[in-house]
Amino acid sequence: MKPAVYFDDYGEEGTLKCLLCPHNCVLRPDETGLCNVRKNVDGMLYSLNYGQLTSIAVDPMEKKPLFHFYPGESILSVGSWGCNLKCDFCQNWEISKERPKVIKRVVPQQLIQIATERLSRGIAFTYNEPIVSFEFILDTSRAAAKEGIYSILVTNGIIEREPMELLAQSVRAMNIDIKGWNEDFYRSEIGADRSIVLRSVEIALSAGTHVELTTLVIPGKSDDPKEMEEQVKWIGSLSPDIPLHINRYFPNYKCKIPPTSTEKLLELAEIARAELNYVYIGNASLEGQTDTYCKTCGNLLIQRKPGKISMSGIDEKGRCTGCQREIPLVF
Ligand code: SF4
Missing domain, CATH: 3.20.20.70 (Aldolase class I)
Known part of the structure; x- marks a missing residue:
């Protein structure tokens, strides 16, 4: 178990409110949140699935x-x-x-x-x-x-x-x-x-x-x-x-x-x-x-087949080989 980062005391002693997601589960001692993986153990919130x-x-x-x-x-x-x-x-x-x-x-x-x-x-x-x-x-x-x-x-x-x-x-x-x-x-x-x-x-x-x-x-x-x-x-x-x-x-x-x-x-x-x-x-x-096509000239930029990707429509600067439009890619 690893102590959680986002939680706070809530109401009566030993009760906690988890602040990680908007469910904001309120947990009495030994209770676990809706996600099943955050638990109040002796007034401390723990992540049960760490690593x-x-x-x-x-x-x-x-x-x-x-x-x-x-x-x-x-x-x-x-x-x-x-x-x-x-x-x-x-x-x-x-x-x-x-x-x-x-x-x-x-x-x-x-x-x-x-x-x-x-x-x-x-x-x-x-x-x-x-x-x-x-x-x-x-x-x-x-x-x-x-x-x-x-x-x-x-x-x-x-x-x-x-x-x-x-x-x-x-x-x-x-x-x-x-x-x-x-x-x-x-x-x-x-x-x-x-x-x-x-x-x-x-x-x-x-x-x-x-x-x-x-x-x-x-x-x-x-x-x-x-x-x-x-x-x-x-x-x-x-x-x-x-x-x-x-x-x-x-x-x-x-x-x-x-x-x-x-x-x-x-x-x-x-x-x-x-x-x-x-x-x-x-x-x-x-x-x-x-497949990815160029929005400007319709050139086939990236062809995706099972186990095979061809990027022959994109040059080394990330532009369409047909019209030079810049393609938003991280590569
Ligand atoms: S669902 Fe899990 S992460 Fe979300 S508030 Fe509840 S205990 Fe925290």
């Missing part, structure tokens, strides 16, 4: 998904356990809703060592929600940066302002979920306020973090064309160059709704492309929908 890894793999960067950040590179990817949301459609419920077998316990320096041994220039905190491993991620990403190893987060963005600012200053890239645009859906089925996610996106962008966004399209829940129109208008007002991944949903955990149709994915992608320059369809194997 506990339940998954380790070297993945393509595109699997995070990050398409405009070191395209084609592989990255050491690790997950722990726990989550601060309650989605019935969770795609990783075995590690987010339950306490699985921990396959490795590490301190930050050991994880950095593993990244080096596996020839990875970065570490991705992914699979379960990294926010609930705040202390471990902050310690690791700061130590890794000193050794020239970058960190990335794949996150739901449900976190208080100050810890988000610290994370944004410590990692190089984030993929943040916008799980839909309907505020009632966010509140009742996800268990959070949509405005918190939007704030997190803005904090990450202001810190200079590379940001990509993902929306899982669930039939009847997050597939309304009008809502997609509003969502991409908001993203476009920040920057039309922010990549958006529109992902196909498949039934999982408690959600039995049939998978999203490809027609719906294509419809929403078309709406998104009216506002945004880089829109991709994920989990669907649709020809050309994961």
Whole structure:
């Protein structure tokens, strides 16, 4: 166990309020928060999953998904356990809703060592929600940066302002979920306020973090064309160059709704492309929908096929070989 950073005394003696995410769980002695991984032990809040890894793999960067950040590179990817949301459609419920077998316990320096041994220039905190491993991620990403190893987060963005600012200053890239645009859906089925996610996106962008966004399209829940129109208008007002991944949903955990149709994915992608320059369809194997095209001349910049990335449409300065437009990529 590791002492948590964000908490305060609350009300009667020995009771604590966790200040890491907006749930602000109030915990009496021996109680654990909604995320299952923060516990009041004798009047001190502890992180229960510090350095506990339940998954380790070297993945393509595109699997995070990050398409405009070191395209084609592989990255050491690790997950722990726990989550601060309650989605019935969770795609990783075995590690987010339950306490699985921990396959490795590490301190930050050991994880950095593993990244080096596996020839990875970065570490991705992914699979379960990294926010609930705040202390471990902050310690690791700061130590890794000193050794020239970058960190990335794949996150739901449900976190208080100050810890988000610290994370944004410590990692190089984030993929943040916008799980839909309907505020009632966010509140009742996800268990959070949509405005918190939007704030997190803005904090990450202001810190200079590379940001990509993902929306899982669930039939009847997050597939309304009008809502997609509003969502991409908001993203476009920040920057039309922010990549958006529109992902196909498949039934999982408690959600039995049939998978999203490809027609719906294509419809929403078309709406998104009216506002945004880089829109991709994920989990669907649709020809050309994961490729990057130049917005000015239509040149194929990056072609993504399973196990093979071709960047023949981009020159060594990161410009389109057809029209010289500068392409927003970290590479
Ligand atoms: S991080 Fe966990 S314990 Fe803290 S407020 Fe959020 S859900 Fe509650």
